[in-house]
Amino acid sequence: MAGAMAILGSSILALLLAGYLAQQYLPPPKPKVIGVDLGTTYCSVGVFQPGTGKVEVIADKAGRKSLPSVVLFTDQGILVGYEAQELADANPLNTLYDAKRFIGKRFTPEELSTESGRYQFKILYNKGDAVFSVFSNESMYVSPEYIGSLLLLELKKMAEQYLGTAVSKAVISVPAEFDERQRNHTVKAAQLAGLDILRVINEPTAAAMAYGLHKVDVFNVLVVDLGGGTLDVSLLNKQGGMFLTRAMAGNNQLGGQDFNQRLLQFLFKQIYRRYKTLPTQKEDVHHLRQAVEAAKLNLTLYDSVQIRVPLSLPDPRHSSEGGGEDSGGGRTVLFEETVTRDLFEVLNRDLFEKILQPVQDVLSRGHLGRYEVDEIVLVGGSTRIPRIRQVIREFFGKEPNTSVDPDLAVVIGVAIQAGIMGGSWPLQVSALEIPNRHFQKVNFN
Template identity: 65%
Template structure:
């Protein structure tokens, strides 16, 4: 009997030793479950690497780790992400963005008309569901989940090319306020892209995981998610390894696009003052918008930037309108940018105050303030949040990639990757409602 026990013990020891040596000297297996952040404005794909325990957010051929959530239809095919940027102004009626706002939602006719009024493309009503009307060499409609599927397919192919293995399984994030139908339609979009969704995780929970809050001693976490088009604020309560969303509020008409628009309006007026006419050619408007966006991004690290863009202004000649080439130059300071957006920045505090009130907490009770979304890079926004709470928000993670990082960790958990991670479970809060301000 003792001999048998000794043999079993030796066998187990040999297995453990083989496993250890395998981890040390054999290449780790390639990830086969990806984490997907299908954002309103940008989307990303990430993986958790076994062995190293590191998260990698996968970039495209040029190393860009965020893909614009835009799909354009032309007579030659379907264009996705960065390939669409030059088509936004030249093919606006067939270029679809913000599809996530419509996915899985049932609209009253007047509400859908109101929601779609802000877009250059046509939104139609199919028994309460939104569809987008496309006219190229033929006329047809596409659903929001089809738009989502094209973005997810693009990211799946990026991951497969980078990893060198086929990808069929994924974990995907959704806004905390998404109901069952919106979550199911998001899963449907993934299925259309050839992906089996192993878990759907709330974006605020994913962000908290990216910051490692599922493994440390915190209780109340405030997640401020300010992207290109929307502001979402969530108050999470951690109970053991589980997160409960206590309150949500936001503004679905506030984001980086609005800040850029203020600067674009200012630049347009300065062009008019200098040359007597505002830019009117599509190419000029597109160039000016791109230049304004670049200046806005650079002002997060620089105090002053020069806005410089070649234009062709239409001036009145003796024989009618004449295109005159000019180079418009205008110094833009961070102070000016903040002044142009003062009222918009102040609106960020409204949903923050609301979730604290709804969650019955004082601002002193918040253990961690987590920033998500590229617009939270803006120094004035960080300053406003820090002043309100009397402490600095947590900025240890890239806000653009916080959600996809957390989703990738969850994908590693679902794929059984080593080293094992502590899983962050979510406690469903069926009675939760989101307060929206605009």
């Protein structure tokens, strides 16, 4: 008996030693499962690297780690991501974005009519579902999950090019408030792109994992997710490696696009004040939008930025009263404007303060005081804005956690979970989500 135990012990020791030597000296295997963040405004893909335990968010050929969630239908074919975004202003009726807002969601005709009023492309009612009407050589109708599949297919191609091998399995994130139908339609979009979804994980849980909160001793976690078009605030309770979504609130009409619009309107006023006319060419408006986006990003680092945009302005003596296309005459000017961080904050002061409304509601519905929050996690590119971080810091009396790139927090967390599902080493502590059917998201518009 003692001899048998000794042999068994030696065998186990040999296996452990072999595993250790394999990890130390053999090249690590390629990741088997990718992590996908199908965002409303941008989407990303990442992998957990076996051996190193690091997450790599995969970049495109230009080094960009996020893909605009935009799809454009043309007579020559379908454009996805940055190519679609570049031509969006020139072909607005066939440029689809925000498809995630519609995927798997049930509407009444009245609800869809109200929602479709926010977009230039056509959205039609189909037995409770939304479908998009586009023209690509011929009129056609496409579903939100089909648009999602085109984005996911592009991410899949990026991952395959990076890994040098075919990819067929993934973990994907969804908003915590998505019901079963919305989750199933998201999975359907992935299947259309040739991906087998091993697990669906809530975006706030993924963000918490990116910050490593699944491995530390915290209980009350508040996730503030402010992206390009929406604000989502989630209160998570965490014990061990389990997360429970205790309360949610948000504003589905508040985000970086709204901050951009305020600055764009200011620039229009400055242009009119100087030249007594406004730009009418789509290319000029597109270049102004690009300049505004760049200015917003640079103002997170600098106190002021300089905007310079060449404009082809109509002659005010010939332009129509309705402000349509130039009817004769014109001039090219170099529009220049210095924009300070203070000005940007003044233009958006009321919007920045709106962020606290869903925060307060989540705490109230979660029966929690602001000082009982253990960790405040920031997600989404708009949380880079210094004034937004200041508003949150002053409200809670503590610094929010900004140790992870807010643009990539969700995809990093999803990639960690993908590594776990793929059996990658070093082993991670997996996050478990406790199903909670009792909370309801409240939206402030």
